[in-house]
């Protein structure tokens with residue numbers, strides 16, 4: 001149980017009185033020239049007054065603090081109400097209610113937003129994490145799942161049928177949040193981005209003057225919205241309540257982990273990895289994680305043997321004297337096996353995302369070496385994921401808003417510090433870690449190009465093109481069509497196109 005201070009709670013609720021709803025001016029007035037949409041409801045039509053339904057948690061309820069807190073405890077927010085939807089109609093009601101009461105809203109699934117943007121002071125959080133349905137057509141290899149599954153639940157459910165879609169590596173991350181922003185992991189070079197595997201969705205969008213409506217999105221219906229959800233769907237257009245994926249057969253994987261003590265081999269290991277891993281057999285996905293006192297290499301070879309995985313990575317493994325372990329197993333079991341329980345992770349995190357199109361020169365690797373030697377904690381790390389010639393180079397049928405198809409690799413410096421359970425504690429390491437991330441990412445600027453919306457960079461100039469390249473203008477048009485009044489807005493949300 002996390003105990004939010006009474007002072008903060010009072011501050012959050014004082015402005016409104018517990019349960020009060022009048023928040024004039026929190027939402028913008030609308031975009032002239034964009035008359036509603038093609039969803040069949042005139043823009044002037046009003047809905048009957050909505051009532052909140054589902055599991056509702058308000059500030060005076062005993063579970064409020066836990067219900068509000070996200071994975072990254074650096075960010076503590078005090079929402080007016082949290083609605084845990086039990087069915088799509090609860091989401092429709094919540095969005096309508098938010099519009100009718102002019103209350104700021106945020107959408108939440110796995111709570112791993114790295115800037116706390118899935119929560120909001122004095123607003124409504126519409127949380128889909130209890131929508132846990134799973135339907136798998138094993139013959140057609142099509143899976144439709146509730147938007148509340150986390151990645152471990154999705155990998156496990158599909159793994160039971162020897163099927164897989166791409167997900168990120170951390171099981172507790174929401175499948176929704178990861179997929180809607182792109183989603184990469186060990187299977188990216190084999191199966192493309194998570195969003196490339198997405199072939200449909202149910203999404204609740206604003207409708208009429210003050211209402212909401214669930215629409216089905218696929219390659220034939222609202223295909224422009226499907227395109228946008230494939231890489232730009234996080235809290236921008238509506239609330240996704242279910243996701244439909246085309247899954248691939250995957251019987252087993254070989255999982256390799258290599259550990260080099262210290263950072264003495266960093267130049268050689270990193271250079272060998274960046275010249276090999278992005279161009280290797282597409283079944284091979286790899287990550288490098290550099291800590292203060294060790295270098296870790298992780299590899300997953302889809303439908304491959306331990307010997308094959310070791311042979312493919314031999315040029316890297318032959319450097320220095322790494323400790324190497326390899327095992328084979330079902331993807332669901334291997335994936336579950338490398339999870340770290342959230343309670344064992346630091347409370348606070350700060351990341352900076354970046355893509356790279358050319359190999360890092362020696363100077364860039366030296367920058368990593370210097371910063372990692374001076375990292376604020378052992379949990380802090382420099383993380384990379386190989387892209388290169390893999391399946392993610394090909395857009396799916398219907399296209400995708402995710403743009404970074406020609407990246408050699410993704411990377412991010414990440415600082416992790418503090419003890420869980422005491423959010424907003426004023427940890428002395430907080431300013432040190434924040435400064436370290438800012439300086440580290442600045443020092444790498446000459447060598448990187450583009451950023452990842454799922455790991456947002458606060459304060460970045462031209463974040464719009466850094467996340468979506470030339471797709472940004474089209475995204476604004478899709479936004480104007482489905483959310484012309486800009487109901488879904490946050491610090492780096494997509495504004496509707498002006499006419």
Ligand SMILES: Cc1cc2nc3c(=O)[nH]c(=O)nc-3n(C[C@H](O)[C@H](O)[C@H](O)COP(=O)(O)OP(=O)(O)OC[C@H]3O[C@@H](n4cnc5c(N)ncnc54)[C@H](O)[C@@H]3O)c2cc1C
Pocket residue numbers: 070071106107108109110111112113114117118128147167168169170172173174175176177178179180181182183184185233234235236238239240241454455
């Ligand atoms: C420890 C850790 C490891 C990670 N590893 C990877 C990785 O390997 N690969 C990778 O690609 N990414 C990775 N990420 C980034 C991750 O993909 C994002 O943090 C993701 O957005 C989290 O989604 P969520 O549902 O858990 O978070 P939330 O905080 O619930 O939501 C994140 C964003 O998505 C929006 N959103 C959530 N659900 C919906 C919905 N149903 N409809 C519309 N919008 C919605 C929210 O409004 C918010 O903007 C990692 C993050 C963390 C913290």
